[in-house]
Amino acid sequence: MQNAHNRDVRTVMKRRQFLIGTASGLSVLVLAACGSPSPQPTKVPVPTGAPSVVPKPQAMQRSSWSIDPFARGSFSFPAVGASPEHRAALAEPVLGRMFFAGEATAATEPGTVNGARESGLRAATQLQAVGRTNERIIVVGAGIAGLAAATQLREAGYDVTVVEARERVGGRIDTITKGWPNPIELGPSFVHNSTENTLDDEFATLGVSTLPFPRVPQARTRAREVVPLSPLGAEAVAEALAWAATQPQDVSVERAFVDSGESRLSDALNAQGLSDADWLEYEISTRLKMTSGALLSEQSAWYTPAEPLADDDLIVVGGYANLLTSDAAALDVTMASVVTRIAYDDEGVSLRLGAGEALSADRVIVTVPLGVLKDEAVEFSPELPFAHRSAIAAIGVGVLDKVWLRFDEPFWDTEAPLWTVVGTDSDFPVWVNMLPITGEPVLMGMIAAENALRLAEASDEVFLTAAMHSLEPFRAAT
Ligand SMILES: Cc1cc2nc3c(=O)[nH]c(=O)nc-3n(C[C@H](O)[C@H](O)[C@H](O)COP(=O)(O)OP(=O)(O)OC[C@H]3O[C@@H](n4cnc5c(N)ncnc54)[C@H](O)[C@@H]3O)c2cc1C
Incomplete structure (x- = not known):
């Protein structure tokens, strides 16, 4: 330190x-x-x-x-010597049992809400390619990547539990409503790339107000x-x-x-x-x-x-966290549970929580932020493959x-x-x-x-x- x-x-x-x-x-x-x-x-x-x-x-x-012990930085950035291949390496499944998602693993739009969500959907699809429905799946982290992955798997018939360290869902999406005339955002406020992704339509469907925000x-x-x-x-x-x-x-x-x-x-x-x-x-x-x-x-x-970036930002004024509400409500989310260790082999996974309990599952999707992985706040047993460790070291957190x-x-x-x-x-x-x-x-x-x-x-x-x-x-x- x-x-x-x-x-x-x-x-x-x-x-x-x-x-x-x-x-x-x-x-x-x-x-x-x-x-x-x-x-x-x-x-x-x-x-x-x-x-x-x-x-x-x-x-x-x-x-x-x-x-913030469950973020340890705001978002990933391309550090000297890091390349998109590092993000791809971090997104590789390990033994078909452990999968990684989160904005730092995103192939497109890393460091954004949309990139994080796409990474969650990608990890869920990777898991579905090898897992049978009705398997027990744990998703670590209830940010947008974890909730997106868990929702896709739940809808496909998997038995999914999301394990979240905080007492709220959303991770870096952090909307405060109490004490302010309108919701305020401590994390993302903008939809970037709004002409390409669907977030603007989703906010509109949810009745959440957004406005064009010229740069x-x-x-x-x-x-x-x-x-x-x-x-x-x-x-x-x-x-x-x-x-x-x-x-x-x-x-x-x-x-x-x-x-x-x-x-x-x-x-x-x-x-x-x-x-x-x-x-x-x-x-x-x-x-x-x-x-x-x-x-x-x-x-x-x-x-x-x-x-x-393209000048097509929208500012979300009606509360970014509304994007997560319906997914989170339909999922089994265990709050205030800090994962400290993940053991895996080709039979399954077991997780240790901060309070000492253990959980086991057929497969796990890990969506904790890159800063948490860098600080080794979660121990992996056996240690992660070299390509994953290299990627974690190479990509930066700003x-x-x-x-x-x-x-x-x-x-x-x-x-x-x-x-x-x-x-x-x-x-x-x-x-x-x-x-x-x-x-x-x-x-x-x-x-x-x-x-x-x-x-x-x-x-x-x-x-x-x-x-x-x-x-x-x-x-x-x-
Ligand atoms: C200040 C700021 C402004 C931003 N502005 C924008 C913007 O305007 N537009 C945009 O598109 N993006 C923006 N971003 C980026 C965007 O917020 C992130 O890319 C996205 O929310 C990341 O989602 P995620 O699911 O990958 O990670 P997270 O949301 O961080 O989710 C990871 C989850 O894992 C949990 N966790 C961590 N450790 C453990 C553990 N040991 N056990 C169990 N759970 C654990 C965390 O509590 C968290 O809930 C901003 C980010 C910040 C910080």
């Missing part, structure tokens, strides 16, 4: 050096891609800072996915000036990744920036006090880190998408956290739903303004990668102070 903390302290410092190097047009040292444990909160001291000029909200709710943000400087978006950062990212694609082996995104020369953007300030380098930092903080949750030194340049703030009345005067900050270091560089969406003065902020790790264990007071400082550029002009 101590080593992991030291590593993260060093990487936080590296990031700062990278940014300094970028802004001053200098090349910088690059960290070699190191092993990839689950993300660990850093012990960097968190200054409380001066009180913010932003009014104090009436309510705050935050996530801390990196310290074009408003960008503001620290001085509260709204500035036109510059393509310079996105172009530098595309060039650096294109350079990396021609290299004989994968490198980190950080290294791709430096070695391709794309980090050498001018730091000369224009009339708005912004430089070309500021727009690169903007692209890094508002896109690359938000989508991976990872340090640049850990992200694969080969497999980081050069283009932003961190994205959210903060929701409810105000008495808006302190802002923009109707833009998506806010971003340029030209200044901001812990929360992206905000969603719910006022034009729900009519309520509620904001959702996002914090990723090293900033999320640094604040993961901070008190609510410190966390809120950081959020309020990040909101200062959005105060209404007086």
